[in-house]
Amino acid sequence: MNQFYVISVSWVPGPANLTDVEAVELCIQRFGDWFRFSASTWLCWTDVGPQALYGALRTALDARNNFLVTAFDPYQWSGWGPNVLEEWINERKLKLISN
Template sequence: MASYVLIAVHYGTQTKRNEEISAKIGRAKDWAKFMPSTWLIWTGLSPAAWFDRISPLLAKNDTLFVAEVTYNWKGRVPPNVAEWVERGRTDDMDGE
């Protein structure tokens, strides 16, 4: 069953790999990027699977946080991201 997963990266080095990370995240069923290195994705994969995919792209001093997000959320996000969440998703969407 698909769920929302939050992926956040903090770069402890000068090497930022957002393009490579975005390419991996682009394989999810759907996604929204609402901060320079933070994505909310709709996926059938576990947070652990996403961690395993993204962590090899990061340097030793970089930080990666991946967590499943329930629909019961609160936050201040750009209107397009709030609309993206409210629009809802289905399990039969293409992607991982």
């Protein structure tokens, strides 16, 4: 069953460049749907667990970068962002309800 995860990267030694961001996106697109919230944060909708995401990202990113893969509860969140973010979450949340 699909689940939401947040992937957050702390780019070392400094801000991400386009190659870094593309590396994450190429990696996570293999596992499901995703939404980039910022240059260092993605929501991922996938049927694999956090360990699989971690393993793939570990090989795709420079070893100096730090990152976290954690579950995201679509029923317990609050924040401010573009409307498309809330729409993206709600569309997938409906799939959770229907399963």
